[in-house]
Amino acid sequence: MFPRVILKGTMIKKSQQKKKTSPCNYKERFFVLDTQDLKYSERRPGKKPMLKGCIELSKIKCVEIVCSEIPIPCNYKYPFQVFHNNHYLYIFAPDNDCRQRWVKALKEETKRNNLVAKYHPNFWMDGKWKCCQQTEKLAPGCHVYDPVGYASKKPLPQLPDPEMGLRDAGQMKVIALQDYAPLGDDDLPLHKDKEYILIKSSHSDWWAVQDDKGNTGFVPSIYVAEKSSNNFQRFEWYNKNITRGEAEVLLMKQGKEGSFMVRDSRQAGVYTVSVFTKAAGSNGEKNPRVKHYQIRQTETGEATYYLAEKYLFSTIPELIYYHQHNAAGLITRLRHPVSQDGGCSQDIADHSKDQWEVDPEELTLGQELGSGQFGLVLEGRWRGKRVAVKMVREECMSDEEFKEEARVMMRLSHCKLVQLYGVRTRCSPMCLVFEFMDRGGGGGGNPREGKKGCLSQDTMLGMCLDVSEGMAYLESSNFLHRDLAARNCLVSKNNEVKISDFGMTRFVLDDQYTSSQCSKFPVKWSAPEVIKYCKFSSKSDVWSFGVLMWEVYNEGRLPYENRTNGEVVESLNSGLRLLKPRLAPDAVHQLMEWCWKEKPEDRPSFAVLLHQLASLSDL
Structure with missing residues (x-):
């Protein structure tokens, strides 16, 4: 063979x-x-x-x-x-x-x-x-080394024999739930949300489809959903014959935040999503419980299915896929599908956890360097090197949330991101151990802390270029930062800038995250769609990057420093933007204004910004 x-x-x-x-x-x-x-x-x-x-x-x-x-x-x-x-x-x-x-x-x-x-x-x-x-x-x-850093969560099954032929399914339409890049000559690329004609579905793992140009090929069956059918038996989150009580027992037994399943409701043809959460109750204390959401349908229109706040979808698999990456009104995001045999699918495998675990005896803590939304940052020593240690306040983040943040950080490796060395999860308080950005006598500053008049044009442009390079990497890896600002970037003694503080980072395959608890976000760095609808995307990070550039070229001034958050929102709604910094060349200011376009789709990508800034540095 x-x-x-x-x-x-x-x-x-x-x-x-x-x-x-x-x-x-x-x-x-x-x-x-x-x-x-x-x-x-x-x-x-x-x-x-x-x-x-x-x-x-x-x-x-x-x-x-x-x-x-x-x-x-x-x-x-x-x-x-x-x-x-x-x-x-x-x-x-x-x-x-x-x-x-x-x-x-x-x-x-x-x-x-x-x-x-x-x-x-x-x-x-x-x-x-x-x-x-x-x-x-x-x-x-x-x-x-992370051997699965770019690997798919589950290996795709072996492609079927092309000799088996294609046609047998008529003209049923399917919708792509996510992008798919072909791995062989016999399969077809998929583009998320696009429609295809299903032409063979006899193989359980691979279906044959046709695109709008007449090209045919195989695609993974779990990457598509039929438009006019509730045939989702092949999805691991579906449990056909299970009662409400049985679902609660299984999910409570798993005990993982966001464990969920879809099951038949008592009413024929109606489905319920059951999800486990540890979210605090009305008394402010942790309250492990299972919430049940009935999947509802509108009476008219193609996009008919919804769970909460009427985010509408044409199929139930589309709805589940969306809420796996966005809570969007639910008590928590749908994180871990649970099957009837009690199995639970992890988003990210924990098999490499031990090699990241920091031995508490090897870690020595020193003076406080600063504090943030989730806890303190201390100077430390680990294996003979100076490190920064991010401690987590227990009341700010659950153990599961902390471990999820750590898993996110472990997936990131780039010369313009502050590097994570390891985590300490086996004793309290848990912490993250990062590289120490040495600014010569300090604990690593940020672009706001430079003395006025000390930074040259080349240095300021270089700082923006460093951040754009790191953000282009995050963008290409489908990561959002959600709190990009000068205060969350660190500068070394040679003025190299690295992006830090991924406490709000979310990994989103559909490049958008709608927060279910979006009461806290930095208004003066936030795009209009974040302020109005709590909708985050790589393009909302681009808006924040425009404000960061403004900070750099104003030598550390706070944006809108004499205005309240309410006044800032009012100004943005009327179309006003931050004024051109005195030190910013026209070409740089034009990039800022491009970042601040009202519609997200009108803003550039970080890949484009990186190219534009690099071309300015060559002049």
């Missing part, structure tokens, strides 16, 4: 320099990833491609993106690394989406290998690692 091709495409590889005398060069190669090997060939006009290298997947120990500030010497600027057989292969992709597809696929295929515990996030150059300055090429890494 021949191996199945997973990905193929043209990228640039750097010479592996297995010998010290080997030259350093960059060559365009055609890469093919199948279920056994990663191969790369040289394409020759008029001739058969020449195989230049082949790496057995079983020999790969690490696959990860490379974060580096050095100029990339080839046309493709998005590097990732493959560590195999004690050698490092650096590959450069043409864009970040391409890089993420390859890293995700390679991680998925190698996650059961004998992997490294830690990796080097920067390049090996000039006889040392740029990240940790170690001079031995095979020295242990300095950042913990």
